Amino acid sequence: GTLIWYVLRPIDTSLPAAQGQPSALESPSAPVEPTAPAPPPTTASPAPKTPPAKEGVTLTTPPWEMKIDELLRSQADHNTIAKLLLQQIPNLPPEGQNAAVPHIINLLSDKDYLDVIPYIQNLKIAPGFHEHIVAESLNRPKEVKLRILLTALRTPQHPMRETAANVLKVLLNQDHGNDYGRWEAAVNEALQQP
Numbered sequence: 001g002t003l004i005w006y007v008l009r010p011i012d013t014s015l016p017a018a019q020g021q022p023s024a025l026e027s028p029s030a031p032v033e034p035t036a037p038a039p040p041p042t043t044a045s046p047a048p049k050t051p052p053a054k055e056g057v058t059l060t061t062p063p064w065e066m067k068i069d070e071l072l073r074s075q076a077d078h079n080t081i082a083k084l085l086l087q088q089i090p091n092l093p094p095e096g097q098n099a100a101v102p103h104i105i106n107l108l109s110d111k112d113y114l115d116v117i118p119y120i121q122n123l124k125i126a127p128g129f130h131e132h133i134v135a136e137s138l139n140r141p142k143e144v145k146l147r148i149l150l151t152a153l154r155t156p157q158h159p160m161r162e163t164a165a166n167v168l169k170v171l172l173n174q175d176h177g178n179d180y181g182r183w184e185a186a187v188n189e190a191l192q193q194p
Helices: 002-008 054-060 065-071 079-090 092-105 110-120 127-137 142-154 161-173 180-192
Strands: none
Touching: 065 079, 065 092, 065 142, 079 092, 079 110, 110 127, 110 142, 127 142, 142 161, 142 180, 161 180
């Protein structure tokens, strides 16, 4: 906008500034004395803001955020960190659950991804957590994907229930409505195929 034009244009001190507009020597936020030399155009931009000191961060950081950070910085292997984060989920507020879930899905191995099943059956956990867990299952092996989708479908009031049903219809090329026994049989049959 206009401010940038004033900052970047060459300084011409021979012409008086138009009335109501700042001169090339003035900045709207910090006036410069008229006798001071004009700064070069490259240094006229405001200095970048520095992050607050570490001490200030710990005073305002919620305990759940510090717990997540502590686990992420631990020397444990990725899968162990993911499992420890997963165990913390019921104790975290919704914003903590939503903050932890990307780390869980990034660190949890395929072979242990089914460990999330009790958590996706727990509807006291934030809907965002469920959405991430179910969506990520689509990137996992067939065994994981189908089991997670079936769990979401069979969990009453699950926020991803309708999505799970639609995806299962496509993956299995079947529609069993609310007949969960037939859905489970279809999933088991699909898992026996190579």
